[in-house]
Amino acid sequence: MSLAGLPQHQGGADDLARLLARALLAGHWQPGEAFPRELDVCAHFDVSRNKVRNALASLTATGLIERTAGRGTRVREIGEWHLLDPLISDWMTGIDSLDPKLVRAIFAFRYSAEPVVARLAAEAANADDIQRLETAFQGMTRTAMNPEERGLHAEYDVAFHDAIYQGSHNLVWRQMGHLLRPSIIALIHSSQAHVHHEHEGLDDSLARHNEVLETIRRRDPSAAEHAAREVLKRTAIDLGIVDDPPASSGAVPAANAHTDLEEFS
Incomplete structure (x- = not known):
């Protein structure tokens, strides 16, 4: 080209x-x-x-x-590509539409990593970490249904995931969260470009994020890991990586999600 x-x-x-x-x-x-x-x-x-x-x-x-x-x-x-190079992180900041192959590569990493980070956060998060998660989730909820606040909603979404990495209190994962922030922002913008026009999908996404918050709050590592994976299954739908669930269910069909997300496990 x-x-x-x-x-x-x-x-x-x-x-x-x-x-x-x-x-x-x-x-x-x-x-x-x-x-x-x-x-x-x-x-x-x-x-x-x-x-x-x-x-x-x-x-x-x-x-x-x-x-x-x-x-x-x-x-x-x-x-x-050196995706964790600070230069690429800088270049990626603010991009609304990434190459679909790059979207899948970033998603594959998040699908493997974030459930583990959520498990660590459930074990190590302190009161300040929980407060950051709560503040981010409240912001997501407050801006969810207003198309004019789509950008702000995405910022709160990024802050929520950043708080999970920070809450792990693992030096390497906290640094990875910092390096991955631009790519997570780009992925969230890509997914929200689709879901922000569908209230049912947005409600489902919020419910899944809330479950992550609650499982970390009650210090349940296994449940937090599962909840984080369920958030990413919703992300996979919004990115078009897996098919939309039936309109009446509001959830990812287990068999379909297992088949389509198998390569990311």
């Missing part, structure tokens, strides 16, 4: 790297595809070749592209 459709560039090499990286993360170019030549990038954005080389060096260092003498530049496979 060409450079057509990308926004105008203003600033230095770092800003150009951010613009190109965000296009990659959004799926403007697919893994394995040829990436535009240096001269084409120079011409399109009216910038110096030195600035383009510095920007592409950042994309190369974070694993997004591969530059080979005589073969040009290609987009690397998503599995080779």
Whole structure:
């Protein structure tokens, strides 16, 4: 795909790297595809070749592209992207629509990790952690049905999940929660773009988040792990990873969820 459709560039090499990286993360170019030549990038954005080389060096260092003498530049496979690199975290901040393959990759990690983190939080969370969870959930509930507060609702949702990571009181998981925050934000925005127009789905999501809060509050590690997984099953529906449940049930059919989410276990 060409450079057509990308926004105008203003600033230095770092800003150009951010613009190109965000296009990659959004799926403007697919893994394995040829990436535009240096001269084409120079011409399109009216910038110096030195600035383009510095920007592409950042994309190369974070694993997004591969530059080979005589073969040009290609987009690397998503599995080779350094998704926890602080630069990629910065570039991912504010993206409303990620490449579907990247959405699935981020979801797969969350589906494996967050139930474990919720179990740890049920064992280690203190009164301040519980208060942060309660405040975030109250904010989610208050903004749930107002389309004009969709952005604020997403912020409270992110704060809720961040509080779970912080409540684990595990140094590594707390740091992972910080690094993952931009990707969690992007995933929440993607899922809420669908669910915010369906009150039944939103009610179901809130009920599942409330169960996580209650199981952590009563210090029930096994129940907290299960509740966190149920939240992510709802997320899978909202992202289109699994099919919607029957309208009357308001829950993920166990067999369907097991089949469609098996690869993430």
